[in-house]
Amino acid sequence: MSSISKSVLSRTSAKVDKELRASHAGETGAVWIYRGALTAEFLVSLVSFSRSPHKNNKALSVKAFASEHLQTEKTHLSIFENEMPTFRGSYMLLLWMIAGFLTGFIPRILGHNWFFYTIYCVEYFVDQHYEAQCCLLENVDPLPSEVLRKFRQCQQDEQSHRDEAYQAMTSTPSFTMKLWGKIVGKGSAAAVAVAKLI
Template identity: 55%
Template sequence: MPFYAKSLGANNAKQVDKELRASHAGETGAVWIYRGAMVAEFVSSLFHINNSRHDTKRFIREHLETERRHLAIFESEMPCFRGSFILPLWIAAGFVTGFLPRLFGRNWFFYTIYSVEQFVDAHYDSQCKSMLALPLPPSNVIERFKHCQEEEQHLRDEALSLMTQEPSLPMRLWGRAVEKGSSIAVAIVRLI
């Protein structure tokens, strides 16, 4: 194989590895968002604060499963990739991102999910576009990214539809911080 073909293949694989690492970390964080929300549900019920309606509990239970399915796709159906060294930070950040808003109330929680999913949708979109532009687009990876992206879009829309009031200014600021934080975290995780 000529050296330029070899280096082309290596660069291609390096790019795909980065995308897989970033989204694997994201899906890990997403699972922990719902675990954090579940713990907050339990704490709220103990102290009778922000008592949950049936739809919030159902949403958390159902979408913990959605995110676990996404994570399983990355862990068992994707080509081999190097996982992030800072995965424990994603777990902690995910937990806090689910726990705190759910403790503040259902609208805080649903708006947080909406903000996270807005970011995730745009991120999957740019990842698919950049992989499609590679000399050897990994169609198996792109197809699975698109499948996850579609489900994230449904999740985003469902979260917004379950809000019972317009997001307040603090909620909007928090949502922006979550999106900005996610984008910084993705930039870091692509490297380490």
């Protein structure tokens, strides 16, 4: 193999490595979003002694939603850790875990609509991010087809989560919620940029 070919393969490998690292960090954060939400749900259930049946149903739906989606995100994380080509993980995984936990915990404390809207915003960003990654990988030579297929698989799940979260909301988002949603989106974008590098 010529030195030029080795150089091209090295650059290709570095590109794929960055994308795998960013998505692995994101899936790690996603697992912790739902752990944070379930922790908040437990605390809310302890202090809410006088719930109406309607409110109790909403609380149960948050628990069911978070529990189900936590399992999906664990599956995604397992794909990155066990089925993808070897890559260097982010050195800041602990930070992504803490950020994920708070991203699930805080809105759930504020209410079920806050939680569902947060998930909608996160998954809206993740869908766009996976799409950008897939477009990038489609132009890499040699084409990492197995990586691309698994990215698309994860993307479809995230699109489903986004739509489910939006449908679970019982009112339109307030101005404050929309502001929070923008912070979540910008924070997610910043996290991706940092995870690619560190």
